[in-house]
Amino acid sequence: MEHVSKHLTPEIKLSCYEDKFFKSEIVFDQHMLVWFISGETKIVQAEATHRFQTGDIFLIPRNKPATIINYPKDGLPHKTVVMLLTTQILRDFYKHIDVKAKITAVPKIRSFTHHPLLESCLASLIPYFEMKEPFPDYLASLKLTEAISILRTLDPEVDSILANFDDPYKVDLIGFMEKNYMFNMPIEKFGYLTGRSLTTFKRDFKRAFNTTPQKWLTQKRLELAHFQIAERKLKPLEACYETGFENLSHFSFAFKKHFGYTPTDVFSKSFHV
Structure with a gap:
């Protein structure tokens, strides 16, 4: 490039x-x-x-x-x-x-x-x-x-x-994460944008979701990608990039590990229903 x-x-x-x-x-x-x-x-x-x-x-x-x-x-x-x-x-x-x-x-x-x-x-x-x-x-x-x-x-x-020069203030963690989980940002950035230090973010996240941020983010992104391919007919590459994954090979590996079948399987089936 x-x-x-x-x-x-x-x-x-x-x-x-x-x-x-x-x-x-x-x-x-x-x-x-x-x-x-x-x-x-x-x-x-x-x-x-x-x-x-x-x-x-x-x-x-x-x-x-x-x-x-x-x-x-x-x-x-x-x-x-x-x-x-x-x-x-x-x-x-x-x-x-x-x-x-x-x-x-x-x-x-x-x-x-x-x-x-x-x-x-x-x-x-x-x-x-x-x-x-x-x-x-x-x-x-x-x-x-x-x-x-x-x-x-x-x-x-x-x-x-x-004219707004304020840093992000502390916001509702669950609401923010449910809206923004598809963006591939460092955990520190999620903390900053919710008005929390990294330590406070991890503590509040565990309390809210009973799991780690990375595990939760991966599951939510895979579920969204499945929906994008099956229901919106997005190609696997498009779904990969729109749900926070870095590249198609990593996305396909994680997708198959989670669902038991590949993104291409879902894409092909969506046109034969």
């Missing part, structure tokens, strides 16, 4: 994937504003699955588990311009602004597809990626400020996401 990233600054980059697809399990530490030049992305979150392609612009909130699958399309690579709206940048932006929007505890992806103001802002960065000279810091600051200002103009509720 060939992946090329060109950075103007640590917060502004042009990302390009040339291969068939790229998948990752991600919890973004910072908000991301993404503009699609070409290709397609599927973003699987607990609440919904999103597809974005050429011309789409969207904001991914931080601290939200997601499975990201990037595809080239129509003979063109998966190519995006990405802005990281870091906590420090947003603190500097909001320090003189009286925010009136209600803070959202579980924000969703915001879409701003084909909006001319945002397209113009992000497209104006393209020529700078070809320059050999360093991108001036003051210009980067202006571009980031412009993007944030446009977002606030288009969506008055966006402050509820961008």
